[in-house]
Amino acid sequence: MVVEGITLFTFAMMLIAEVVHFRRCARLAPLAFGPSASPRPWAKLAPGIRLLSAVAVAWGVSTLLVVQPKSFRPEGEVQPGKEQHLLIVLDVSPSMRLEDAGPTGKQSRKERGRDLMRSLFERLTTEQYRVSAIAVYNGAKPVVVDSKDLNVIDGVLGDLPLFQAFESGKTRLLDGLREAAEIAKPWNPGSATVILLSDGDTVPPQGMPSMPASVASVLVVGVGDPSQGSFIDGRQSKQDTFMLRQIATRLRGAYHDGNKRHLPSELVAGIALRGVQNQKEPWTRREYALMATAIGSFLLAVLPWLLEHFGTTYRPGVR
16 A cells, blocks of 8 residues: 555656646747747657656655565575476386496496486586485385485485385386376476386386376486397396387377487486576566666656757757
């Protein structure tokens, strides 16, 4: 009510002042504007410009006096509620310990996954992100949720024997994806990216979980040699590219064979761009008040100069 009262009072006072000023100008018009007794056409808008500019300044300044001040945070500190989330679903089945991955084919599949995530973290502004990790084997268990410490995530992706937390059995990647969807559900819309690191799994034709609105994209990253398998538990294991592509398609995500190549720049850029877009804050009443004050003050300051030099073609005196 204070802002509205000040604005209405300014409008009333300026309106009275402009009416009085208009009457005086009408009497002195022949002296000011010559025989035509009229200024240039645009100058007839000056009373309205002054009135609106003064009202804008009054509203803007009074609004800035009552709105909550905006606090600026140090560089690297993210405003609460604006965090981005990376949710890594990590396959920790025994086959991920087979050493047939990487450019040389001598890395374990799990180590290759850690290298891929390290490369991703190096290309992101990690201060904006909270990273979670879910281990999946014949079930799913959250290991870290919303961590700021990338060293903790690196340890989870490394040699930590997470498969020992599960009973022996078949890998169930869908359990990990369901757990990811449940964890991401309360987050802000479009603020999360789910990354599945796996060498593949047999996925049933039904039961694929639907991701909540908080998940902006899903990235399925395959590790392990896709052409030549290694034996484990009496069977041959290799990266099942067909099944991983199918998972990505069903989740409307993207698939990348990370066995020999790091994540391409366009995928990383897409994740980073969403982070920047979510950091942008919508205009509030404070920003509109600043704009109104700046524009109104500028017009009030420049208008007298414009009227003096360009308000009339009449130039009294002897040439």
